[in-house]
Amino acid sequence: MTNIQTLDTPTLLLDYQKLLKNISDIANFANQQGLSYRPHIKTHKSVKIAKMQVEAGAVGVTTAKISEAEVMADGGIKDILIAYPISNPDKINRLIKLLQKGIRLKVSVDNPESLDYLQRGLEHTPFTLEVWIKVNSGLNRCGVEPGEEAVRLAKTIMTHSKLKLGGIFTHAGHSFGAKNYEEIEAIGLQEGLAVAESAAECEQAGIPISVRSVGSTPTFKFAGKVPGVTEIRPGNAVFFDGIQAGLGVTDIENCAVTLLASVVGVYKNRIILDTGSKSLCLDKGAHGNQTVSGFGQIIGHPEVIIERLSEEHGVGVFVQETHIKLNDRVQIIPNHACTVVNQFEEYVVHENGRVIDVWKVDARGMVK
Template sequence: MAQLWQGLTAEEWDTPQVVVHRGRLQDNIASMAAFARQHGVQVRPHVKTHKTWEIFAMQQAAGAVGLTCAKLGEAEVFLQRGVKSVLVAYPLVGTRKLERLFELMTRFPAAEVQTIVDSPERAAELAQAAAAQGVELPVWVKVDSGLRRVGVSPGAPAAELVREVRKLSGLRLLGLLTHAGHAYGAASYEQVAEIGAAEAGCLLETAELLAAEGVTGLGISVGSTPTVKVSGAVPGVTEIRPGNYVFYDATQVRLGVATPEQCALRVLTRVVARPEAGRIVIDAGAKTLALDKGAHGSDAVAGHGLIVGHEGAVIERLSEEHGVVRIAEDSPIRVGDVLEIIPNHSCPVANLTDELTAIGEDGSLETWNVIARGKMR
């Protein structure tokens, strides 16, 4: 913990506080950028993980070609800061969503706003709306590589949707896109790697079907931090969209994707009670740590985060403002101590706080506002 505190005492921290180790953050960003250069792919990071301008600025300086987000509200706050290329990788359904999409395109004419289609009906709706606005909307065909969430099946169904999109005026087809989020439920890194290979493979096989009839030059975009260094290394992939890699978390550690030392985002929390020898209460509850025990429904992580330096301690349950932790009866932890937690899932933790405290290697502190916090629409 000393490497984070740099001379500040426990009394000087107001807890719970979400902190980011700047050096580790920069190392994570640099590592992904180096991977992308090595394999000749572009990085379009998903900013839902951090939602802060300072971190995206680091990603952009490292070569990111734009950003990925899930919501128009997220897109708007980054477009306001001058971002030139934004992918809203989420189905935009309904009149109000389309109005807002075209409002952004009108307000920020120098920026490219991309989105996805996953069915002929949605493609036709977007095309009609774009044509009515007199614009050409760049779109990706979203393919389901196994998450069973959003996307058309790979192979013949995805190829058919590509054909349909190419017929529609108002749309400009960018390529094929997928997200292998089901990797979060993997039992081992070997299984993660298998999913990553299949993630890229299903897009490239679809592209081969289309190439046989003369449709070439399609972009191939993959995402998911656990799989990205497998799928992103497959020849033919053109773009990667990882998000969690900037911070990592206990879930990535469980999957074998990262080490605890690489986890840049931590929660500092204070022990507020020790009602009995084997139980303490901390001031970080569900409103700080979130309730995730692994992304996409995975429940494979024990407890609600890793307590650094106290690996035997288990955060057994959370209420809104309290965390209940099981410890050894002879543990030296005392009321008033500040503990450091690597959360299970760093993305919702960042979204639950107004600001991140960035800690430099020299102990300097900066405050980074979470500018897209709560942008759920």
């Protein structure tokens, strides 16, 4: 078997045993709490990994975009939530094509106007589309406000013959900007309550809500314990990364994805790596996280901080003496695994430093 240290660089590496452990951890939590598990695939973008998650007990998957859903459907995944607002007629036609393939499809909604677009698009078809109400639990991105606004939208959905209300969900992405683990817990509890209380108010109004779904990686183990919640949707937890370790959500040893890089320059006060912004990405967290230092952690070399990136160069500065030399290969734990994975065509899968397989990043670049 090939040793990963002999591979060309930069290469996206995936530790098989860590992947299995992370998938198992999520599935076990869901089982212990009596929850369904619908992982977000925007982190791994892999049909292979999605199927591993389904085999571990996932009821289906979550995607960010229709194009990701199309890739998952073509790969054999049958139950898909598109956690993104859709009202464009061309995109609605793509939803219909997924329904024609027999996909058990669910789509995010958060305003009455989009319901009208969906209704008109479906009227000439035999299909009824399942929609889930997105509530805002503090991220202030998409979503109606919990409670009264959610009930009002639920009542409006009931007046559309081609739509059926299947669930209420949210995403507490602002947890990625939390200052400490206690703040993450508070955000998670609020996340769970936003969904559970909205569902309870809908049911008091005579509208049944079968699925109450939560799911950022930092918060799912808190939000998932809120009474009334029935489903979790963590994405990043399949791999973890430097941001999750910085937040205290996991230990750095659980990070399954690394970049193999080569030292291409050694100077008095710095080294140059062949992993710049086109591979490591200029990402320290989308929602204000400041718990990471530099643009990735070099395993086994805390004396080097990746201080800056240009497109093809990573500049590492020394905080103490280093023995790194020209042509050395190092593994870098990325700050944000999701964006880094999207830069690569494939994973090189390894166990104990030995290559065991190569998996395609099937939904790479699928942003439409």
